[in-house]
Amino acid sequence: MKTSGVSHVILGALRHGPRSGYEIKQLVDKSTRFFWAASYAQIYPELRRLADAGLIVPAGEPSDSRRRVRYRLTPAGRAQLERWLRSPAAGYELRDEGLLKLFFADAVPRRDAHVLTRQLQAERQAILDRLREIERTLPEDVPTSHVDVLRYGIEFHEWVVAWCARLADRLDSDEGDAEEGTSR
Amino acid sequence: MKTSGVSHVILGALRHGPRSGYEIKQLVDKSTRFFWAASYAQIYPELRRLADAGLIVPAGEPSDSRRRVRYRLTPAGRAQLERWLRSPAAGYELRDEGLLKLFFADAVPRRDAHVLTRQLQAERQAILDRLREIERTLPEDVPTSHVDVLRYGIEFHEWVVAWCARLADRLDSDEGDAEEGTSR
DNA sequence: CTCCTCATGTAAGCGGTTACATGATTTA
DNA sequence: TAAATCATGTAACCGCTTACATGAGGAG
Numbered sequence: 193m194k195t196s197g198v199s200h201v202i203l204g205a206l207r208h209g210p211r212s213g214y215e216i217k218q219l220v221d222k223s224t225r226f227f228w229a230a231s232y233a234q235i236y237p238e239l240r241r242l243a244d245a246g247l248i249v250p251a252g253e254p255s256d257s258r259r260r261v262r263y264r265l266t267p268a269g270r271a272q273l274e275r276w277l278r279s280p281a282a283g284y285e286l287r288d289e290g291l292l293k294l295f296f297a298d299a300v301p302r303r304d305a306h307v308l309t310r311q312l313q314a315e316r317q318a319i320l321d322r323l324r325e326i327e328r329t330l331p332e333d334v335p336t337s338h339v340d341v342l343r344y345g346i347e348f349h350e351w352v353v354a355w356c357a358r359l360a361d362r363l364d365s366d367e368g369d370a371e372e373g374t375s376r
Numbered sequence: 377m378k379t380s381g382v383s384h385v386i387l388g389a390l391r392h393g394p395r396s397g398y399e400i401k402q403l404v405d406k407s408t409r410f411f412w413a414a415s416y417a418q419i420y421p422e423l424r425r426l427a428d429a430g431l432i433v434p435a436g437e438p439s440d441s442r443r444r445v446r447y448r449l450t451p452a453g454r455a456q457l458e459r460w461l462r463s464p465a466a467g468y469e470l471r472d473e474g475l476l477k478l479f480f481a482d483a484v485p486r487r488d489a490h491v492l493t494r495q496l497q498a499e500r501q502a503i504l505d506r507l508r509e510i511e512r513t514l515p516e517d518v519p520t521s522h523v524d525v526l527r528y529g530i531e532f533h534e535w536v537v538a539w540c541a542r543l544a545d546r547l548d549s550d551e552g553d554a555e556e557g558t559s560r
Numbered sequence: 561c562t563c564c565t566c567a568t569g570t571a572a573g574c575g576g577t578t579a580c581a582t583g584a585t586t587t588a
Numbered sequence: 589t590a591a592a593t594c595a596t597g598t599a600a601c602c603g604c605t606t607a608c609a610t611g612a613g614g615a616g
Contacts, residue, residue: 197603200473204480214567224479227472231605236569259612260567270483277484280495282474284503288411289384290466291525295408296388298521299454300461305521311464319468337481337489340543344475351535359524381575398595415577420597443584444595 193245195272198238201230203247203265203273208335210251210262213239222326223338226319226345239263247272290315294359306363313356320349377429379456382422385414387431387449387457392519394435394446397423406510407522410503410529423447431456474499478543490547497540504533 195203201224205216213235220230242248247269251262265273290312297305323346330339379387385408389400397419404414426432431453435446449457474496481489507530514523 200476200480204476204483207480207483212567213569224476227470227475227479229604232567232569233571233606234604257613258566273480274484274488277477277480277492278488282477282496282499283471284474284499285471286411287467287469290468291411291528292384292388292408293461293466294528295411295521295525296384296391296457296461297524298519299388299391300458304458304462308461312466315466315468335482337479341475341479344478344539347539348532348535351532355528355531396595397597413576416595416597417578417599418576441585442594 193241193247195242195247195276198230198234199242199247200273200276201228202235202238202242203269203276206248206263206265206269207273210253210264212260212262214260215262223342226323227341242269302363306360309356309360309363313353313360316349316352316356320346320353323349377425377431379426379431379460382414382418383426383431384457384460385412386419386422386426387453387460390432390447390449390453391457394437394448396444396446398444399446407526410507411525426453486547490544493540493544493547497537497544500533500536500540504530504537507533 201220202216205211205219211219213232216235217230217232220228220235224230239248243250243263246266248263249266251264253262293308294305294312297308300308323342327342327346330342385404386400389395389403395403397416400419401414401416404412404419408414423432427434427447430450432447433450435448437446477492478489478496481492484492507526511526511530514526
């Protein structure tokens with residue numbers, strides 16, 4: 193079976209015990225969403241495919257009167273997860289409208305570019321705040337690998353906010369130069 | 377007309393003079409690709425739509441014996457570009473397989489997690505090298521806004537590489553602890 | 561009894577990539 | 589004259605989002 197994208201999220205989410213599609217979605221929204229999102233419309237059909245391929249099976253556990261199907265990894269599923277983790281490829285895709293605007297910022301007066309930068313800074317600051325909130329309310333039993341990645345997010349956003357501030361200051365101090373357009 | 381995504385790239389690419397679809401694609405591949413990619417299959421149809429909407433027009437310039445259509449911004453097109461640049465929204469989307477692997481890294485022994493981190497570091501270092509090469513070979517007349525964004529890319533990747541190195545060192549020094557699985 | 565959360569799903573559509581098709585012009 | 593590059597385009601497909609549908613169980 194060709195695993196890719198959602199498959200790895202699901203396989204990974206099941207690595208420490210059975211989870212349902214709903215629970216996986218919750219996990220994703222609380223954690224991987226920032227660098228790898230997934231929706232129900234991806235998760236549920238993919239659970240089917242993974243089950244058909246024998247990588248996961250419904251865990252026949254005692255149901256607590258909730259209609260719900262939890263899946264667990266089969267040996268084949270765990271092997272697949274480990275194979276993926278050990279494989280070298282690790283693509284990277286970004287769509288950052290803020291950077292795109294900054295890139296074309298010389299189409300508007302310096303003033304506006306300055307405002308633009310401050311807006312970007314504020315947005316990233318808001319994300320940073322949310323990440324810090326997540327860190328504060330982190331349960332005890334969370335794996336270190338999760339903490340590592342969360343710290344990545346926090347420290348990255350700290351860096352971005354500082355970078356925006358630096359750029360904004362520069363755009364501010366140079367004020368008085370030629371307006372409009374050619375800011376080179 | 378509903379402008380979004382490619383529209384802004386095109387409008388932005390035309391802000392300093394007429395460009396053809398081919399030239400826009402080249403510009404994208406050399407610069408915005410890292411934070412906003414675009415393919416021919418997006419660019420050419422979008423040029424049509426923008427022209428139909430009156431935001432751009434074919435620049436009837438003296439052709440240098442090349443079959444080619446360059447477009448330039450109409451006043452409406454420039455207004456649209458500036459409106460977008462001044463609008464507050466600036467979405468952000470990331471798909472980072474490296475982080476996803478790190479997130480699930482406690483499914484393999486510490487050794488493998490260490491290797492994984494080093495691989496990630498090497499990949500990001502390679503991107504960093506390419507960005508530095510671009511910076512070295514930057515033409516004179518490039519707008520400062522482009523330089524700013526390139527510097528962002530370079531400094532960001534410097535930060536990432538350092539972060540990976542730190543994590544890898546930690547995974548290395550703790551060696552001797554419990555293998556396999558529960559790395560907390 | 562009502563509302564909220566739990567829980568599983570699907571249809572339609574959008575944004576994007578990949579692969580292909582075509583031909584002109586320049587360079588070796 | 590062959591190969592590379594310039595130049596414009598499209599069809600098929602894929603991954604993903606949005607919106608909707610349905611119903612059960614728990615909370616007030």
